[in-house]
Amino acid sequence: MTLKTYPLICTRGVIIFPDQEVVIDVGRPASLAAIENAQDNHGDLICLFSQKRMDLEDPGMDDLYEVGTLCEIRHVRRFDKFIRVKFRGLERVRLKKWVDNGTSDMGEVELIPNQRQDETEEVALVRMIAQAFEQMHPGEKFMSKELMMELSRGVGADVLSDKAVQGFPLATERKQEYLETPGINDRLVMLLQDMEKEKKMSEVEKKINETVKERIDQGQKDYYLREKIHAIKEELGDVAEIDKDVENIRKRLDENPYPEYIKAKVRDELSRYEILPPASGETGVIKAYIDWLMELPWWQVTKDNEDLNDAQKILDEDHYGLEKVKERIMEYLAVKQMTNSLKAPIICLLGPPGVGKTSLARSVARALDRKFVKMSLGGVRDEAEIRGHRRTYLGALPGRIIQGMKKAGVVNPVFLIDEIDKMASDYKGDPSSAMLEVLDPEQNSVFSDHYIEENYDLSNVLFIATANYLENIPPALQDRLEIIQLSSYTDAEKVNIAREHLVPKQLKENGLTPEQLHISDDMLLYLVRYYTREAGVRQLERTIAA
Missing domain, CATH: 3.40.50.300 (P-loop containing nucleotide triphosphate hydrolases)
Incomplete structure (x- = not known):
């Protein structure tokens, strides 16, 4: 087993296969240093390994998938804060040891060669894949012109098993499984399985579209989209998961003792609310009306003080x-x-x-x-x-x-x-x-x-x-x-009100204590008789405040 050491870059969700070219924006300091190192000391060769978690800023060896790709740097374009690099995949490699040489990350890697298996089986699998591609609709998102040209030229099984995967709408984990599989026939079998799955998905989508088109008029685009979502939910057996607002309102209606005529009214309005397009001006009006009906007190009551x-x-x-x-x-x-x-x-x-x-x-x-x-x-x-x-x-x-x-x-x-x-x-x-x-x-x-x-x-x-x-x-x-x-207060009543209520209130509002200021009853009576002539006590309160 021969180990070789190359500069190393950690990628987020990008998997590169041999014979595949990918452009990546590189901005992390360690990755920039690795690019410089590869260009200066390693003949533009560098290893790319994908992170298991995309949110990690500074991953270690345990945070990377074990298998990556040895790549060649084909082109570099420099910007202010990052560089745009075109990589070409060369070989599968397994990371054996992480080496930090002080300037950039390095990795000791072992090359993983393609494993030829049963040749008869290989030929049969290639033929089956070619037939499967022929049966697929030309508009499928993974049917690129480049791939069709490769197939028409009679591409090799090893290249086909990698080339076809790069255009497939697969999760990162599934693409990593392809990268970690050295056996060509094994990869071809996986490809057939994924193509069959994609074919069934296309059939389901087609069925959903047909179901939706039967339900609605062609002109109602917004309504069509919403019905399509309903049909998708039906296909998944997920119809009960309706709009959150509507569900919450129905739940409140069932759980609380609203009058029956209010429940009936709210349910009628909800039925209209559900079928209207979200962009319609009437949806806001109906929602506001439902909210008022729900928020009004219909049964809530406070207990009176019986003492x-x-x-x-x-x-x-x-x-x-x-x-x-x-x-x-x-x-x-x-x-x-x-x-x-x-x-x-x-x-x-x-x-x-x-x-x-x-x-x-x-x-x-x-x-x-x-x-x-x-x-x-x-x-x-x-x-x-x-x-x-x-x-x-x-x-x-x-x-x-x-x-x-x-x-x-x-x-x-x-x-x-x-x-x-x-x-x-x-x-x-x-x-x-x-x-x-x-x-x-x-x-x-x-x-x-x-x-x-x-x-x-x-x-x-x-x-x-x-x-x-x-x-x-x-x-x-x-x-x-x-x-x-309520007749006007007598002088005696005003003095009493001032002593019991107004003076303590104004002392508090003016930041004074009873010890700092005392107003006698005679003074209050003098204020009432000679400074205020009113039925109530508002002017008296203002005079005390002054």
Whole structure:
């Protein structure tokens, strides 16, 4: 066994066979040094071995396949950061030892000659391969003109077994098996097997194409491609693996207690979504609609705080006075606890600015242990803001009520409708008329949004509206509201609110401690009487902050 030493290059996924020419871009420092070494000291001879893993930057002997190719450097073209080299394969070689001479990688290799086997069998195999090539379609991707010319000239079995492989669409591991097989007849048998496999693959593809063409019209190119994928999946027995989005939505429908009419609606929309081409503008509209139906709360609910004393304590902590409002909330809780089911009242807190209407609504949510959502109606002039846009419009969205319910994530939040007296009407419709259905306890169990198109139950929502002026609320809307008047605070109440709430809040916001600043009740009363003249306490808070 004669060993010879040559410079060595590690390739990524490139297998070179004897009598084959390949162009490779070389950029690794060790590989560049090996090229220089081969040109200067080894008569342009160099060995190429393929890596087992392509992601390795600095492979060692254990990371290479044992069998590679001794090559001749035919041409070198230099660029800034790499060189482009044309190699010609000469012989199969087996790597025996890795040698690092300090400048480039070297390898001690043993030449692997071709092994002639049974000559009669060899002739028969060559004839069978030639016949197999003749039966193949001329358009096959591995049927190169060069190979057909070689076959017509009567190429030798050893050259044929290598030449034919280089054009075949084979995995790197399979090509390496050809390189590691010295027996010519063995390689010819492998080639016949792969040709037979390729022939069957072509037949399957043809069958898939025919199946697809029967299903669809010629003009629908996008639809054709998608049906082709379906047919491929059918051939593989892999039909269950449908689009991930659709599968996830179906799974959510099955696993969660959505109302039956919503499940039916979503399934109908999914059927349309699946058959539309991905590039169609309607797919985005349908997907957005399905997402809204799925994300809306249909059954999710929070458990109310059943402890009346605890609820009373929270209301007293957050607000001084306002006894009438607190009493109404406590009555609602008590009746609900007794009956275990009660339609939520529609409360409207009426009073001048700054008396704590909005903050009281937050406290109610905290006392009930419910989610809190706010919607401001100041300046709303479009009915679609309440009821949503129809899906036929570009960029359509549900109304603010449905958006608020999605944000809450439950069917029984405390929903604050702020500034209900500030709505206006114009040519786009009357939003106050749309609010009639929302705020009617007898109708809001079947609230209809133009975008959602399905009935939505708002009867479990505790709506709290706020307004400054009763006369600005339309009479029909007033009739549906339980008006609770919040009158202006007395001087004594303002002093109490300032001492218990406003002063501690402003000390914290201005980075002070109670020890650093103390404001007496007399000083607070002086501020109330001579610096602020208002119903609420907003100006008083600003004065304390100053």
